[in-house]
Each structure stands twice: as structure tokens, then as C-alpha cells.
Amino acid sequence: MARILGYIASSLDGFIATDDHNLDWLFRYNDMDLGEHDYELFIKRIRTVVMGRGTYDFIANDPAPWSYGDQRVLVVTSSPIDRPKGDLEVRSDVDALIAELRVLEDGDVWMLGGGQLQMTFLEKGALDEIEIYLIPELLGGGRPLFPATGHRDSPKLISAQPMDRGCVRLHYRFDRFE
Numbered sequence: 001m002a003r004i005l006g007y008i009a010s011s012l013d014g015f016i017a018t019d020d021h022n023l024d025w026l027f028r029y030n031d032m033d034l035g036e037h038d039y040e041l042f043i044k045r046i047r048t049v050v051m052g053r054g055t056y057d058f059i060a061n062d063p064a065p066w067s068y069g070d071q072r073v074l075v076v077t078s079s080p081i082d083r084p085k086g087d088l089e090v091r092s093d094v095d096a097l098i099a100e101l102r103v104l105e106d107g108d109v110w111m112l113g114g115g116q117l118q119m120t121f122l123e124k125g126a127l128d129e130i131e132i133y134l135i136p137e138l139l140g141g142g143r144p145l146f147p148a149t150g151h152r153d154s155p156k157l158i159s160a161q162p163m164d165r166g167c168v169r170l171h172y173r174f175d176r177f178e
Contacts, residue, residue, distance in 0.1 A: 002104035004050075006111050006118050006130030007042055008145070015142035016115060021058060025137050033164040037131070046071055047107025050097070053077035055113025060085040071110075076117060098126045115146045122174075123151045129173045130155070136166035 009026055010016055017023055049071045051059075056075045059067075066086030073088040075081060076097065081090060091097045098121070101109050111118045111127065121127040132145070155172035163169050 002048065002101055002107065002109050003128045004098075004101060004109045004111060004121065004126055005046075006127055006132075007039075008113075008115075008118070008130070009133040009135055010145040011135055011137045011139045011142075013138045013140065014145050015139040016145050017143040018139060019142050021054075021143065025139060026135060029135055029165060029167065032167060034133075034167075034169070035163075037161075037163070037169055042131075043071075043110075045108055046110045048072045048074065048101065048104060048109040049112050050074045050076065050101070050109060050117070051112040052114060052117040053079070054116070056081070056088075058113075094120055094124065098124060101126075115144055119146050119149055119151065122146075122153060123149065125174075127174060129158070129171065132170045132172070133163070134168045134170065 008016060009029075011025065018025070049068050051073070053075060056077070068086055068088075073086060074091050074097065075088055076091050076094060078092045081088070091100075111121060118127060118130070153174065155174050158171040158173050159169070160171075161169045
């Protein structure tokens, strides 16, 4: 059974992007040494990438080449994607998608992007673990790590680790999956 994982960076005050979806504050940390937790090592163990339409549009509008040629990519959206940037499939039914992901046996699943889709998976009990990289920046507002939906949960802390340049890695597991 595939594990469904979150791997995301957040500002110290709990935002993943500015109100205008800008990530310049985060890109200033691209040279940060994360050692064994580096993105390049993380993505190698991922077989399936799931993202929402907002994240897909952000990536599609970036001039950089498509980064997910080695992974199955599923975009959760109710509208078609004309001229997709990379090889991908579209899903609109989150419950059916979760059932599809749970029977995969070829590697882990990464919930890429914003907190909205991750929160939907949390609300449905379908996020197994999350790594949050707290970046020492205060944005003062923007797109929250997790949108306020009224959902409550108590994940188990697996580890908290200081990293390069003042970043802290927090790794949580949702015990209902043990």
C-alpha cells in the first residue's frame, strides 16, 4: 500500500506563498543544505505526484522544463487541461482518487503544492505523514500552510531537526495509519 506524504515549506508565521502566489522568499533558500532530507533525494522515492489545479497552473506557467518525467502525475481539477505541460492525468473525484492511490504498490505518493488539497486529504484521513520545513521568514500574510476549515487533528511528532540557515524540519505521522 502506498504512503501518501506531504513535503512542504512554510514561513515561520505559517504561510506557503504570498497573497499573489509569490515564492521569491523561499527561492532565496534554494542553496540550503538539507542533507539526507534534500528534495532531490526525496523525489527519487516518489512514484506518484498529486497536485491541485492551482499548483499545476503555477508550475505550467514557469518557463522551467517539466520536472516530473519519472513520476505518474495526477492533477485534481474539475476542468480540462488544454495542452498540458507534461505527461499527466486529471482526476475530479477525491474519494475515488484516494482509493486509487491506496492500492498502488510501486512507491510513495507526494501531495505537491498548496495546503488546500493537503487539508482535503487530512479531512478524509488520507495523509499518512508530512514533512514541514519552517523557513525563518515572516511574510505577514499570504496563502496559509493549512486553510482554516475547522478540521482538528493530533499528529505524532516523529522528529524535529534544525537544518541549514535557520530552517527547522518537522516530521509528523498521523497515527490512524499505524
